[in-house]
Amino acid sequence: MNLWLQITSGRGPAECQFVVAQLLPIVEREARAEGIACELIETILGDEAKTLRSALLSLQGEAAALSAFSARWVGSILWIGKSPVRPHHRRQNWFVGVERWEVPEQPSWHERDLEFSTLRASGPGGQHVNKTESAVRLVHRPTGLAVVAREERSQQQNKRLALARLAALFEQQSKDSQASAERQRWDQHNSLERGNALRTFVGPDFREKRSAASDTSC
DSSP, rough: EEEEEEEOOOOOHHHHHHHHHHHHHHHHHHHHTTEEEEEEEEEEEOSSSTTTEEEEEESSSSSSHHHHHHHHHSSSEEEEEEOOOOOOOOOOOOEEEEEEEOOOOOOOOOOGEEEEEEEEEOOHHHHHHHSOEEEEEEEEEETEEEEEEEESSSSSHHHHHHHHHHHHHHHHHHHHHHHHHHHHHHHHHHHOOOOOOSSSEEETEEEESOOOOOOOOO
16 A cells, blocks of 8 residues: 655744654654655755755555554644744744645556557548548547547558557546645645644654643644
8 A cells, every 4th residue: 555644834934844844754763663665755845944844755555554654643743842943932832734645546558458449531531531441449448538540541550649649648647636636735735723733742852742732822
């Protein structure tokens, strides 16, 4: 099983971005300690040095292990500590969010899934076009995607053209799927819930406080 885990500061200030950067290695260590393969696939830099707006991790492992691991992280995470960028700031409660995402499917197809059929070409070309079945219709049976190529006089050329068009359709579907996942991930930046912390960390060493506080101060 494979999933993505995103740590985000939402629209929080630089302190929240600092928390994201500090939590990232903690999440990675915990994952690997539980036999989960963990790969950092994207980070967005924060406003200050050594801060991150968000970090995206790819996790791979057994479904049960991934489910249990993500359940311990997904939600609001609280860090209690003095601002590392504004030492005189009175606020000490800083929230970030963690969310999980299913990995967008990368469509693939095999020759055994393809169904070719020929049909009589139409359009300009005179008697040659009308008398030969040079046009090709190609259907990908598992998805129902279908394309037609009739521009070329050679059936073989139209077959290659149809294959190219089918590949383009799959590529567009992949881009659409990835764009949808990207929109969902960015929506998480805007919907970060403050308070009701799932886990709480304290101080500059990010020591975990086992009895998570349910603090809603801003």
